[in-house]
Amino acid sequence: MVTGATGRLGSVVRDALASEGWKVEAFSARGKGGSTALDLRDPRSVERLLSSAPDLVVNCAALSTGGACLRSPSSAWALNSVLPGLLSRRCRSESIPLLHVSTDLVYSGANPPYYETSPAVPVGLYGWTKLLGDVFVLRAQSDALVARTSVLFGEAGASRPTFSEALLGGDIGTVYVDCFRNHTPVHWLARSMLQALRRGGSGVLLLCGGEDQSRSAFAEALMRHLGKPLDGISMGYGPPGTPRLLSLRPRRAAIVLNGECPDLEKGLAEEYRRTGS
Numbered sequence: 001m002v003t004g005a006t007g008r009l010g011s012v013v014r015d016a017l018a019s020e021g022w023k024v025e026a027f028s029a030r031g032k033g034g035s036t037a038l039d040l041r042d043p044r045s046v047e048r049l050l051s052s053a054p055d056l057v058v059n060c061a062a063l064s065t066g067g068a069c070l071r072s073p074s075s076a077w078a079l080n081s082v083l084p085g086l087l088s089r090r091c092r093s094e095s096i097p098l099l100h101v102s103t104d105l106v107y108s109g110a111n112p113p114y115y116e117t118s119p120a121v122p123v124g125l126y127g128w129t130k131l132l133g134d135v136f137v138l139r140a141q142s143d144a145l146v147a148r149t150s151v152l153f154g155e156a157g158a159s160r161p162t163f164s165e166a167l168l169g170g171d172i173g174t175v176y177v178d179c180f181r182n183h184t185p186v187h188w189l190a191r192s193m194l195q196a197l198r199r200g201g202s203g204v205l206l207l208c209g210g211e212d213q214s215r216s217a218f219a220e221a222l223m224r225h226l227g228k229p230l231d232g233i234s235m236g237y238g239p240p241g242t243p244r245l246l247s248l249r250p251r252r253a254a255i256v257l258n259g260e261c262p263d264l265e266k267g268l269a270e271e272y273r274r275t276g277s
């Protein structure tokens with residue numbers, strides 16, 4: 001069972017599960033693309049989610065941007081914090097494995113680098129609601145897997161674009177030279193989350209690109225990879241309050257996955273097979 005199945009990550013996770021032969025029950029807010037519409041801000045929705053007694057629950061539903069959380073703090077709290085807690089309590093009592101997705105924005109960016117064991121202190125509402133979700137999950141179900149990831153790139157084809165899709169679609173005018181993130185290939189992430197589960201991964205894992213780079217360096221690397229000019233995209237500084245150095249060091253994840261998380265060139269090659277002109 002996949003929540004958030006129409007989102008950037010959920011749509012790719014759903015495909016990855018289906019390609020492994022799973023029968024996927026998909027939920028979203030609006031019920032597009034063959035998913036079932038269910039408002040997960042309502043605590044009673046958890047009954048419906050688990051009514052088919054799934055073998056695995058993957059929670060990709062979220063209010064996934066800082067702006068959306070500030071516009072609707074009660075929705076952010078219900079979806080990002082309360083829902084994961086309720087889901088994990090039910091999953092534990094029914095012995096269903098839970099994979100919950102979280103974010104690098106649970107860290108402040110003030111004292112990098114961040115390992116799986118680093119204390120998390122967010123700076124914004126989005127990060128706080130996600131951190132509480134992670135805490136509620138692991139308090140109820142200590143063997144749940146909480147996959148913290150970073151800015152997603154690649155061709156997810158969901159209704160909301162990944163960072164690279166937005167860049168290529170001309171929807172991003174300024175990229176920040178001073179904000180560093182572990183940009184993460186979305187198909188690698190979906191595959192690796194499932195692999196980590198199969199290998200018994202639990203607790204917090206940083207499942208993300210193996211190195212951090214500025215948003216501007218990512219944009220340059222993407223365009224260079226595709227042989228496109230950076231026209232129309234300017235370099236700037238992140239606005240006040242934006243975490244600057246969210247440099248993740250996925251140590252536990254590398255052990256569980258028996259290898260390194262991909263560097264940017266590998267990630268770009270996987271997501272965008274067209275190189276050169």
Ligand SMILES: NC(=O)c1ccc[n+]([C@@H]2O[C@H](COP(=O)([O-])OP(=O)(O)OC[C@H]3O[C@@H](n4cnc5c(N)ncnc54)[C@H](OP(=O)(O)O)[C@@H]3O)[C@@H](O)[C@H]2O)c1
Pocket residue numbers: 003004005006007008009010027028029030031032038039040041059060061062063064079101102103104130149150151152158159160163
């Ligand atoms: N995108 C990134 O770069 C990024 C980076 C770090 C971490 N993450 C984490 O990755 C996970 C997935 O993020 P994403 O980018 O894939 O999110 P997304 O594209 O915004 O998708 C959110 C999903 O949640 C569903 N949803 C929203 N409100 C809902 C509600 N009230 N009831 C039921 N479903 C609802 C949406 O359904 P509709 O499509 O019908 O609205 C959609 O399927 C999140 O935990 C996020 O924190 C994402």
